[in-house]
Amino acid sequence: MMPMPGRWLSCALIRCGPSLTLVDCGEGTQVPWKALGWGFRQLGAICLTHMHADHVAGLPGVLFMVAHAGRTETLDIYGPVGTGYVIEGLRRIVPELPFPIQIHELKSGENFPLPGGLRGSCVAASHGIPCLAYEVLGPPRRGISLAFITDTRPTKQLSTFAHDVDLLICESMYDNAEDLPLAKAHAHMLAEEAAGIAKTAGAHALLLTHFSPKITDPLGPEKAARGVFANTRAARDGLVVTLEYDS
Numbered sequence: 001m002m003p004m005p006g007r008w009l010s011c012a013l014i015r016c017g018p019s020l021t022l023v024d025c026g027e028g029t030q031v032p033w034k035a036l037g038w039g040f041r042q043l044g045a046i047c048l049t050h051m052h053a054d055h056v057a058g059l060p061g062v063l064f065m066v067a068h069a070g071r072t073e074t075l076d077i078y079g080p081v082g083t084g085y086v087i088e089g090l091r092r093i094v095p096e097l098p099f100p101i102q103i104h105e106l107k108s109g110e111n112f113p114l115p116g117g118l119r120g121s122c123v124a125a126s127h128g129i130p131c132l133a134y135e136v137l138g139p140p141r142r143g144i145s146l147a148f149i150t151d152t153r154p155t156k157q158l159s160t161f162a163h164d165v166d167l168l169i170c171e172s173m174y175d176n177a178e179d180l181p182l183a184k185a186h187a188h189m190l191a192e193e194a195a196g197i198a199k200t201a202g203a204h205a206l207l208l209t210h211f212s213p214k215i216t217d218p219l220g221p222e223k224a225a226r227g228v229f230a231n232t233r234a235a236r237d238g239l240v241v242t243l244e245y246d247s
């Protein structure tokens with residue numbers, strides 16, 4: 001995957017109170033983030049799905065921005081096995097940071113704390129290299145949840161994992177059924193397959209992301225997915241989705 005004009009690479013920013021959690025950090029993540037105006041200082045955790053460049057190459061720039069914003073508290077970085085090795089390499093080009101970084105290599109099924117009282121959990125995805133899907137849960141009594149699934153073939157385990165989430169953010173590399181062999185070969189998904197996960201999981205809403213450069217208009221995958229799961233939208237850079245409590 002490569003960045004396109006007006007479409008940077010994989011990332012999602014979760015804000016709960018003032019606290020920020022970043023999921024994935026593809027090249028250029030800091031650009032739409034700056035446009036959002038949420039600031040960088042409150043970034044307390046980063047969850048990385050896997051170590052392909054389109055999901056981690058934005059890290060040095062983001063770490064620099066967080067330093068520049070004056071953070072001194074620890075930043076936790078979560079990811080699959082091998083995360084420490086990659087972060088160590090990327091850190092060489094931003095060697096002096098005013099905050100400590102704590103790396104946590106996760107196993108499928110692990111739970112961990114996130115800033116703002118959120119809880120994270122993860123499950124292995126199917127992408128050829130270690131890759132995790134994440135679920136982020138609000139405080140249990142109130143129960144807002146979202147799942148972030150990217151760079152994987154659809155699996156039964158992923159549908160179970162995302163059961164009843166308020167929002168599923170899911171990759172949609174291809175939108176044309178003819179690209180199924182390509183999706184299988186590269187361990188990615190069609191828009192309809194992402195919609196299938198949302199439907200089986202009983203997700204309340206689906207947000208599509210991680211489009212192939214072949215997709216010039218994200219309305220294509222949105223339309224394809226809506227045939228399977230009606231409450232689907234295509235994400236775009238800087239899109240803000242607010243999850244509301246029922247009462």
Ligand SMILES: [Zn+2]
Nearest residue numbers: 050052127151
């Ligand atoms: Zn990948």
Ligand SMILES: [Zn+2]
Nearest residue numbers: 001052054151
């Ligand atoms: Zn990718």
